[in-house]
Amino acid sequence: MTPAGSLLIGSALRKSYGPTPALDGADFSIHPAEVVAVMGPSGSGKSTLLHCLAGIVQPDSGSVRYNGRELSSLPDRGRSALRRSEFGFVFQFGQLVPELTCLENVALPLRLCGTGRKPAEAQAAEWLERLEVDDVRGKRPGEVSGGQGQRVAVARSLVTRPRVLFADEPTGALDSLNGERVMQLLTDAARDTRAAVVLVTHEARVAAYSDREVVVRDGKARDMAGVL
Numbered sequence: 588m589t590p591a592g593s594l595l596i597g598s599a600l601r602k603s604y605g606p607t608p609a610l611d612g613a614d615f616s617i618h619p620a621e622v623v624a625v626m627g628p629s630g631s632g633k634s635t636l637l638h639c640l641a642g643i644v645q646p647d648s649g650s651v652r653y654n655g656r657e658l659s660s661l662p663d664r665g666r667s668a669l670r671r672s673e674f675g676f677v678f679q680f681g682q683l684v685p686e687l688t689c690l691e692n693v694a695l696p697l698r699l700c701g702t703g704r705k706p707a708e709a710q711a712a713e714w715l716e717r718l719e720v721d722d723v724r725g726k727r728p729g730e731v732s733g734g735q736g737q738r739v740a741v742a743r744s745l746v747t748r749p750r751v752l753f754a755d756e757p758t759g760a761l762d763s764l765n766g767e768r769v770m771q772l773l774t775d776a777a778r779d780t781r782a783a784v785v786l787v788t789h790e791a792r793v794a795a796y797s798d799r800e801v802v803v804r805d806g807k808a809r810d811m812a813g814v815l
């Protein structure tokens with residue numbers, strides 16, 4: 588796939604941690620509304636690639652362009668604002684705020700973007716319903732199951748209707764049945780809202796929910812479209 592029409596493009600990305608090269612000239616691109624699985628062995632550079640694409644980690648060299656804009660040309664504040672308004676995130680563990688109810692957790696990204704409490708919570712309630720966890724809205728994250736918590740996290744990641752959802756092993760802590768359900772709900776919701784999804788996983792059954800697979804090995808990314 589060529590980067591033409593791509594929403595997000597990483598080119599020749601390099602990143603080392605001390606003497607350890609995590610990325611060694613990785614290329615990646617994703618179109619609007621596309622779900623791309625980033626696969627590869629442990630330590631191959633998948634999470635580092637995701638962090639560079641999301642502007643969380645600054646690559647040593649190479650470029651990341653989002654919607655025609657070079658991320659490194661934005662000041663820190665601009666990158667943070669972009670992450671808040673255009674990107675969504677869901678990780679394997681612990682991203683919910685323990686002191687807040689599930690409803691307040693899902694409403695939080697909207698509140699941070701300036702939405703008032705009532706409309707933010709009304710939208711959050713809709714997303715909890717969509718992820719089939721309406722019943723836990725008044726509970727705190729410590730009082731819900733792992734699968735329920737992950738659905739709440741997916742609801743929170745999509746409530747701002749991001750254009751790119753970054754998901755790093757989103758079902759890594761779940762049993763296979765719960766994992767499949769979360770993936771189904773996540774990809775259905777992303778496709779409905781036309782969010783592109785960068786999905787890091789090492790599990791083939793999770794990658795099966797994607798449109799395309801990219802394999803990262805020794806810090807280099809390879810599109811499997813021409814290989815499979």
Ligand SMILES: Nc1ncnc2c1ncn2[C@@H]1O[C@H](COP(=O)(O)OP(=O)(O)OP(=O)(O)O)[C@@H](O)[C@H]1O
Binds near residue numbers: 604609632633
């Ligand atoms: N913050 C960091 N400090 C030092 N080394 C790091 C850091 N983050 C990643 N690395 C190293 O960079 C390399 C790539 O790590 P990364 O987490 O991107 O791989 P991964 O493919 O996501 O692995 P996994 O599947 O195990 O999560 C590894 O050798 C890792 O030890």
